[in-house]
Amino acid sequence: MHGPLSRPLPAPDYAYSQGMARRVLITGATSGIGLEAARALAAQGMAVVIVGRDPVKTQRVAAELSRGQPEAVEYLLADLQRMASVRRLAAEYRERYGELDVLINNAGSFFSSRTVTEDSLEATFALNHLAPFLLTHLLLDLITAAPAGRVVTVSSAAHVGARMHWDDLQLAKRYSGFTAYGQSKLANLLFSRELARRLAGTKATSNALHPGAVATSLFDRGTNGALKLALRLIRPFMLDPVQGARTTVYLASSPQVADVSGLYFVKEKPAAPSRQAQDDAAAARLWSASEELLSQ
Numbered sequence: 001m002h003g004p005l006s007r008p009l010p011a012p013d014y015a016y017s018q019g020m021a022r023r024v025l026i027t028g029a030t031s032g033i034g035l036e037a038a039r040a041l042a043a044q045g046m047a048v049v050i051v052g053r054d055p056v057k058t059q060r061v062a063a064e065l066s067r068g069q070p071e072a073v074e075y076l077l078a079d080l081q082r083m084a085s086v087r088r089l090a091a092e093y094r095e096r097y098g099e100l101d102v103l104i105n106n107a108g109s110f111f112s113s114r115t116v117t118e119d120s121l122e123a124t125f126a127l128n129h130l131a132p133f134l135l136t137h138l139l140l141d142l143i144t145a146a147p148a149g150r151v152v153t154v155s156s157a158a159h160v161g162a163r164m165h166w167d168d169l170q171l172a173k174r175y176s177g178f179t180a181y182g183q184s185k186l187a188n189l190l191f192s193r194e195l196a197r198r199l200a201g202t203k204a205t206s207n208a209l210h211p212g213a214v215a216t217s218l219f220d221r222g223t224n225g226a227l228k229l230a231l232r233l234i235r236p237f238m239l240d241p242v243q244g245a246r247t248t249v250y251l252a253s254s255p256q257v258a259d260v261s262g263l264y265f266v267k268e269k270p271a272a273p274s275r276q277a278q279d280d281a282a283a284a285r286l287w288s289a290s291e292e293l294l295s296q
């Protein structure tokens with residue numbers, strides 16, 4: 001960690017990266033928060049590579065985002081629920097670009113009923129936690145070799161009240177979509193914290209964020225009637241995806257956070273995550289458990 005903020009932050013300055021063409025890799029950029037974050041970063045002149053799972057949709061989004069941007073937005077394909085696909089993505093990225101300044105772990109989903117992936121992993125844990133954990137691992141040497149590497153992980157306020165089910169991380173005994181989602185977003189914070197600890201002494205940083213309650217398609221897939229109705233009712237009060245992307249863009253590009261690591265941000269400001277998310281022993285334990293799961 002490069003230490004908590006002890007001085008007031010200067011005013012935002014998103015234009016600092018103009019002309020520097022820092023390279024950004026962002027997952028889940030075919031819709032919602034990721035799409036708008038990719039758009040904003042490309043508009044700053046960053047060289048953005050988006051990751052999507054649907055070839056037609058991903059190509060269309062990359063073409064749309066490339067229009068009028070100084071650096072064309074490029075894309076790679078991966079189904080991040082599948083660890084073989086995450087490994088292929090990292091290998092393809094490395095081969096094609098060979099350098100990385102900012103990795104944004106944004107892709108995520110909610111599964112109302114328990115789904116098991118081809119790796120025999122519960123889908124929420126696989127997609128929301130293990131995929132960013134593995135992708136970051138596989139690209140970390142590029143990030144630490146960059147002049148000022150950053151890893152940005154999109155967590156959620158849904159981590160509050162959640163806990164790690166150490167004896168049943170895959171929630172095989174008792175599953176609910178909210179339990180799985182909350183646990184995965186707590187895992188994002190523990191991962192980001194432990195990564196910051198491991199990056200201390202390097203030029204790279206790791207921070208996490210809650211984007212706000214944002215009107216996206218996050219809960220559209222796999223939600224049942226009652227939840228769908230509730231979401232429709234609160235939708236007018238939610239942020240739009242452009243607003244929801246702000247803290248991601250801030251952590252990916254603002255000079256104000258160049259030396260800040262190991263923190264959780266809400267509305268572009270450091271915030272206190274839950275007590276569980278500040279547990280260093282749990283962060284280290286999750287790191288080991290994740291390594292073990294991925295080595296099986």
Ligand SMILES: NC(=O)c1ccc[n+]([C@@H]2O[C@H](COP(=O)([O-])OP(=O)(O)OC[C@H]3O[C@@H](n4cnc5c(N)ncnc54)[C@H](OP(=O)(O)O)[C@@H]3O)[C@@H](O)[C@H]2O)c1
Pocket residue numbers: 027028029030031032033034051052053054057078079080081082106107108109127154155156157158210211212213214215216217218219
């Ligand atoms: N919306 C909120 O209120 C809110 C609040 C807190 C945190 N978050 C977090 O914000 C992040 C972005 O969510 P969002 O709200 O923008 O939702 P979204 O609009 O549903 O976007 C999710 C993105 O992840 C991609 N994705 C899903 N499963 C994938 C897979 N198996 N492989 C590859 N990509 C996959 C989606 O691809 P497709 O386009 O192909 O579906 C999409 O691009 C998530 O981590 C979420 O937990 C959201």
